[in-house]
Amino acid sequence: xxxxxxxxxxxxxxxxxxxxxxxxxxxxxxxxxxxxxxxxxxxxxxxxxxxxxxxxxxxxxxxxxxxxxxxxxxxxxxxxxxxxxxxxxxxxxxxxxxxxxxxxxxxxxxxxxxxxxxxxxxxxxxxxxxxxxxxxxxxxxxxxxxxxxxxxxxxxxxxxxxxxxxxxxxxxxxxxxxxxxxxxxxxxxxxxxxxxxxxxxxxxxxxxxxxxxxxxxxxxxxxxxxxxxxxxxxxxxxxxxxxxxxxxxxxxxxxxxxxxxxxxxxxxxxxxxxxxxxxxxxxxxxxxxxxxxxxxxxxxxxxxxxxxxxxxxxxxxxxxxxxxxxxxxxxxxxxxxxxxxxxxxxxxxxxxxxxxxxxxxxxxxxxxxxxxxxxxxxxxxxxxxxxxxxxxxxxxxxxxxxxxxxxxxxxxxxxxxxxxxxxxxxxxxxxxxxxxxxxxxxx
Numbered sequence: 001x002x003x004x005x006x007x008x009x010x011x012x013x014x015x016x017x018x019x020x021x022x023x024x025x026x027x028x029x030x031x032x033x034x035x036x037x038x039x040x041x042x043x044x045x046x047x048x049x050x051x052x053x054x055x056x057x058x059x060x061x062x063x064x065x066x067x068x069x070x071x072x073x074x075x076x077x078x079x080x081x082x083x084x085x086x087x088x089x090x091x092x093x094x095x096x097x098x099x100x101x102x103x104x105x106x107x108x109x110x111x112x113x114x115x116x117x118x119x120x121x122x123x124x125x126x127x128x129x130x131x132x133x134x135x136x137x138x139x140x141x142x143x144x145x146x147x148x149x150x151x152x153x154x155x156x157x158x159x160x161x162x163x164x165x166x167x168x169x170x171x172x173x174x175x176x177x178x179x180x181x182x183x184x185x186x187x188x189x190x191x192x193x194x195x196x197x198x199x200x201x202x203x204x205x206x207x208x209x210x211x212x213x214x215x216x217x218x219x220x221x222x223x224x225x226x227x228x229x230x231x232x233x234x235x236x237x238x239x240x241x242x243x244x245x246x247x248x249x250x251x252x253x254x255x256x257x258x259x260x261x262x263x264x265x266x267x268x269x270x271x272x273x274x275x276x277x278x279x280x281x282x283x284x285x286x287x288x289x290x291x292x293x294x295x296x297x298x299x300x301x302x303x304x305x306x307x308x309x310x311x312x313x314x315x316x317x318x319x320x321x322x323x324x325x326x327x328x329x330x331x332x333x334x335x336x337x338x339x340x341x342x343x344x345x346x347x348x349x350x351x352x353x354x355x356x357x358x359x360x361x362x363x364x365x366x367x368x369x370x371x372x373x374x375x376x377x378x379x380x381x382x383x384x385x386x387x388x389x390x391x392x393x394x395x396x397x398x399x400x401x402x403x404x405x406x407x408x409x410x411x412x413x414x415x416x417x418x419x420x421x422x423x424x425x426x427x428x429x430x431x432x433x434x435x436x437x438x439x440x441x442x443x
Contacts, residue, residue: 023236042142053131059124062116085297087304113293121285126278137268144261156222158418197393243414251421266340273333286315
């Protein structure tokens, strides 16, 4: 009863897939790509950095400010200065009692000023370059995120294709063995050889059903991954392609040698750290600028105005907080440069190993495909010999078992091919548009 239930479930699954809409890989990718939160987040960070860069380029503009305040006081110093700023100082104001015990008055001061830095030690220029490299690094990060998501979609979609195709082979083999069991007439316990053959057939059928169920579970997990990535379609089936064709169409590496956007990101970050060092240097250089301020002062006696204008020099000759900061920044910059070189070397080594593995997997897949054709032909001949009585049931079960083993081996090898190819494209500047075509339409 349990075996019949499992078989019935497989039939229902096959029927549901046969009525599902075929969704091409290009369409699946476009739907996920259009709603990628990770890519959108990275693009927004790029925009923010671009805005910061634009803001930094305006450092040469003067700072214009308005300063206004109104206050009430009987403080001797503030009151005396208030009389001076009103330009209304009188002889009676110099009496000790007037100076020591002034009346309470309300004073109002408003000022309009401008501050124009002429030299800041190269701080702002270094900051502009820092933002420029930060923007470039973030753009590389966005491109890398897109490629890695494309790689994940390719891995999941391609794995579904492989599992569906190989599952169909298992179902074909299961149909053959089920028919043989139904037509078998020598399975009586009184005939040990015949009964042993029947048990072998049933055992193989159970194994095939288990493998089909396993591959269906794996397919469901990949469907779930694509759904979480943004593919909300619930009833769809993949396009029918052989694994090699899928890789050649969508995941093939066409670049002989090219570092990934991830490595380009690290290189730009090295330049960012160099500009941070230049900004640290600026702390030890003088700042020169000009300023001007015009003010108006009002109180109970008068309203008067005045101005201040001049140049200034600011130079921090010693600050414990900055002591050793330049050396620290240089060491961090050097560490970032060495880390970038190490990452590039590691990526090249990994890519070389993956390409070697890819070449071997392609050869194995071709050999397995040829072996599968041979085993199918051998199965037909063996079945003919079995019907003629030239061989027993155990011998034909052995041939069919080898077919099942070969299918399992094909699944493992082709899944490894998809995984390897999806990893390779993340280690180069993979051109998605070149593989999907110029148009990015959703079908």
